[in-house]
Amino acid sequence: VSLKEIDARGLACPAPVLQTKAALQEEVWPGIKVVVDNAASQQNVQRFLESQGYKTTLEQSGEDYLVMGTCVSKPEEQPRLSPAPEAHVKKIMVLCATDRMGFGDDELGLKLMISFLRTLKEMGSDLWRLVFVNNGVKLTIDGSEVLTDLKDYEKAGLKILVCGTCLTHFDLLERKQVGETTNMLDIITAMELADKVISI
């Protein structure tokens, strides 16, 4: 019968309980002995072992606590020790360098762009930044058909960035109604931080 021994003296929480967990992930030991030198670690290790189907006893010798665990559950009853894999919430940046989607018919392009921006909300909390540059900035000024939609996004917490150089170029600085005026360094930093950049 193999007994696992862990000497976690000199370590503060959560290190001793992390070591104990690592040992159980290695193998389901029939018996395990953990030595710690503070009450907090002793309680954490004991609670951990009990949550994993071990019966525990405690001995105290001087400054040291000896936690002894004996496995009393069957392997199939062991609780899982790693989280189920899940999709992580992403940081998606959408860069609109135009007020038309695609090339060809301008009227169709505008319709598509409006529909694109309205449907973008389906990305949910993954949508992290919406950036407008070049002709794209025209979607953020008064009279834009998507102005209310963009304002709703902003109200819901989405950060909208609008290129200042572009607004100045088109002489639209005063007419911008939504988003923060931004510069190239902010845009590049956002690209660097994003998990994914979608460029239109």
Place this chain on the structure above:
Amino acid sequence: LVFPTDENVLIGLDRADDAGVYRITDDIALIQTVDFFTPIVDDPYWFGQIAAANALSDVYAMGGIPKTAMNLVAFPAQEMELTILRQIIQGGIDKIREAEVVLIGGHSVVDKELKYGLSVTGIIHPAKVLAKKNLRPGDSLVLTKPLGTGIINTAIKAGLASAELTDRVTRMMAELNRDAARIMGEFDVGACTDVTGFGLLGHLAEMVCGSGSSVRIESGSVPVIAEALEFANMGFVPAGAYKNREFREKMTVCAETVPRALQDVLVDPQTSGGLLISVSGSQAASLVGALQAGGIVDAAVIGEVTADPAEKISVV
């Protein structure tokens, strides 16, 4: 130690409140606070946001409006890429901007261990300062964010937290207390603090000591991150929680019916936790209603202030 002071110091070091308050005129007082710490999440951008939200929180807890901020940076320039620092500061800037605060300076040093935070200055009317200790018997206690971030952060270190949970708790810690503070300003609030490293009971103890009142906490009503109970039962309780419990043991009476894991959560050290508000009992329900309508969905009445002069915390 003897601290220099003058007659315009409304709240100074002797009071150990959330922030210092200094009167400039009869209408304006400065609120000043500083906080910085080592990374509590892996993502540098989110660490920057959380550190900034945490530093700003002390001004909100005093009932004030933060106006200016300065960066405090300790960075291991030899071992770490500068892009990491840029991401941290970007996170801080995004949070500062969200709070409608301006960044007007800062200071950085080379250090073995990375640290980031802010010094924040805000303003308040001298008569409207929400000190910690103004507990009034009959007031209700309201908490605006769920507890358990210390335990969850321990579980993250153990590789036990799912990506979804990690993300949820990260966003919770990065959440500003601004809206909660603004809404609180519309009600008859006697005292307020924010819940951070000493845990709920530790910060409550700071309110109670010297107040001449006692408090009673309904443990079942306290908002809690559900997974924190599960991980506490598995022993993933940070050392700070044990210290917090021990430190306030003498003034705390906890009913035996309160489950062990819930007791742990009540002393769990929080990062950028919620506001703990003492509001007139008759307005408590409408304050919680207004907070929830304002998007602070976890806000709840968690207990009440009692007239017992023994200055005790009882948890039932």
